[in-house]
Amino acid sequence: MELVLQSWNALYFLVFLLSLWLISRKFYKPSTIKLPPGSHGWPLVGESLSFFRESPLDFLTTRRKRFGGVFSSNLLGSPTIVSTTVEAAKFFLSCADCGPSGLFRRLIGPKIISEAIGSEHALYRRIVLGMMVPETLKHHVETIDNLAQEILESWGSKKTVTVMEETLKFSYCAVIGFVCQKLLPSTPEMIDLMRDVQALVTGMLQFPIDIPFTPYRKALQARARLNTFLDGLINERRALLGAKGERHKDALDEFIMHKDDKVGTISNQQVEDNLIALLLGGHDTTALALLWLIKYLHENPQAFREVEEEQRRIFVKKGSTKYKLTWEDTKQMLATLRVAVDETLRLSNIVGMVTRKITKDISYKGYTLPKDWQVQVHMSSIHLDESIYPNATKFDPSRFKVPAKTGTFIPFSYGQRICPGSALVKLELCVFIHRLITKYRYFLFLFFLLPFVLSKILTNCNL
Numbered sequence: 001m002e003l004v005l006q007s008w009n010a011l012y013f014l015v016f017l018l019s020l021w022l023i024s025r026k027f028y029k030p031s032t033i034k035l036p037p038g039s040h041g042w043p044l045v046g047e048s049l050s051f052f053r054e055s056p057l058d059f060l061t062t063r064r065k066r067f068g069g070v071f072s073s074n075l076l077g078s079p080t081i082v083s084t085t086v087e088a089a090k091f092f093l094s095c096a097d098c099g100p101s102g103l104f105r106r107l108i109g110p111k112i113i114s115e116a117i118g119s120e121h122a123l124y125r126r127i128v129l130g131m132m133v134p135e136t137l138k139h140h141v142e143t144i145d146n147l148a149q150e151i152l153e154s155w156g157s158k159k160t161v162t163v164m165e166e167t168l169k170f171s172y173c174a175v176i177g178f179v180c181q182k183l184l185p186s187t188p189e190m191i192d193l194m195r196d197v198q199a200l201v202t203g204m205l206q207f208p209i210d211i212p213f214t215p216y217r218k219a220l221q222a223r224a225r226l227n228t229f230l231d232g233l234i235n236e237r238r239a240l241l242g243a244k245g246e247r248h249k250d251a252l253d254e255f256i257m258h259k260d261d262k263v264g265t266i267s268n269q270q271v272e273d274n275l276i277a278l279l280l281g282g283h284d285t286t287a288l289a290l291l292w293l294i295k296y297l298h299e300n301p302q303a304f305r306e307v308e309e310e311q312r313r314i315f316v317k318k319g320s321t322k323y324k325l326t327w328e329d330t331k332q333m334l335a336t337l338r339v340a341v342d343e344t345l346r347l348s349n350i351v352g353m354v355t356r357k358i359t360k361d362i363s364y365k366g367y368t369l370p371k372d373w374q375v376q377v378h379m380s381s382i383h384l385d386e387s388i389y390p391n392a393t394k395f396d397p398s399r400f401k402v403p404a405k406t407g408t409f410i411p412f413s414y415g416q417r418i419c420p421g422s423a424l425v426k427l428e429l430c431v432f433i434h435r436l437i438t439k440y441r442y443f444l445f446l447f448f449l450l451p452f453v454l455s456k457i458l459t460n461c462n463l
């Protein structure tokens with residue numbers, strides 16, 4: 001049975017490659033167009049095999065040396081412009097003619113913020129960003145703090161703590177509460193919900209062929225279940241708001257209550273897709289950032305000592321062992337813990353690359369970049385550039401004591417689509433580390449985690 005399935009998969013894969021090749025041939029312009037230099041590799045697969053065979057950073061470094069900071073290639077079945085420099089990142093990430101790549105539209109939904117354009121995109125951003133302002137985030141400090149304490153409390157009864165599991169639990173509970181306050185993360189319903197979100201993430205990393213038993217098919221099924229669940233939740237909340245006028249401080253309310261003269265009320269489909277955007281955006285990324293931060297602090301005694309001193313000062317100031325962290329307390333973490341967070345984001349490159357699709361022919365430095373080509377902007381090659389960050393592979397938070405120059409530190413991307421969750425993530429990380437350091441002097445069993453962590457990082461960075 002397995003053999004038959006494998007042969008079908010191989011056949012589908014070949015058909016898929018053939019179609020990609022035919023489509024990509026359509027996109028290549030006649031040679032009169034001056035493209036950025038580059039190599040397009042083999043027919044069908046282009047340079048995808050080298051991209052995966054070499055480490056992606058080696059792939060980028062060798063081509064950057066050969067062709068310059070912006071080069072053309074053929075990756076994952078599409079003719080692609082690859083950007084590795086600050087100047088090019090700023091250009092592509094602010095360019096009005098570089099839209100969403102559309103690679104995941106079918107899976108993540110047509111109305112999702114990351115696929116929306118123009119006034120629709122601006123509308124969703126207004127709503128999400130409205131929740132990330134200090135006045136709103138202030139209210140989340142208590143929730144995040146309680147969550148961090150609850151998770152750390154449970155460590156006391158465990159012989160060994162697998163940090164990745166714990167950081168996933170933390171980010172999962174935090175994001176669920178952010179999306180809908182009334183949902184309790186540990187109920188079977190919520191565990192199923194996050195399993196479905198996870199299936200979506202896995203599906204996004206697969207070839208998009210809808211055949212039985214494949215992870216892609218499972219992701220589509222998970223997507224349908226998520227829609228049904230969220231639809232029920234939205235209808236229930238709409239009814240509650242209508243009957244009692246009861247308000248909640250969560251994303252569900254923000255979307256439902258948003259009134260716009262031009263758009264009117266937001267449809268269930270729009271709310272569903274964008275709640276999924278928050279669940280997708282805020283889960284694994286935060287968990288990985290926290291995991292890396294703990295690891296780097298553990299391996300760098302000097303940085304650890306500085307962060308510890310800062311947290312102890314806050315702890316002593318509170319004057320009691322039973323205290324609530326406040327927004328103002330988190331402001332006391334800017335000098336040391338916040339720079340350690342920034343250094344973690346730079347070095348770990350949790351989202352190492354973003355993609356765009358060119359919507360009409362554009363010019364860049366005398367080259368023509370054709371419509372329908374993909375653009376890959378690699379933030380990781382900027383963050384690991386020795387000319388910008390000397391000793392780039394070393395964890396050294398002190399480098400962020402002087403603010404980074406525009407475009408040189410872009411873990412959350414840049415321009416109109418910059419991640420709206422950056423302030424929330426930083427808050428979550430600071431609160432957790434504060435509680436961890438003031439409660440435990442930790443020692444980690446990282447060797448248990450390494451294989452899992454590495455595979456997570458590779459998939460999350462699209463590497």
Ligand code: HEM
Binds near residue numbers: 093285421
């Ligand atoms: C360490 C954690 C995180 C990292 C590194 C990160 C990074 C990114 C990046 C690189 C993008 C793509 C921007 C682009 O296409 O140019 C993005 C988009 C997005 N992120 Fe995050 N993110 C993180 C956490 C979060 C959290 C906690 C949330 C919300 C709960 C969130 C919500 C979003 C949303 C909604 C978008 C789409 C924005 C748009 O298309 O306008 N992210 N994020």
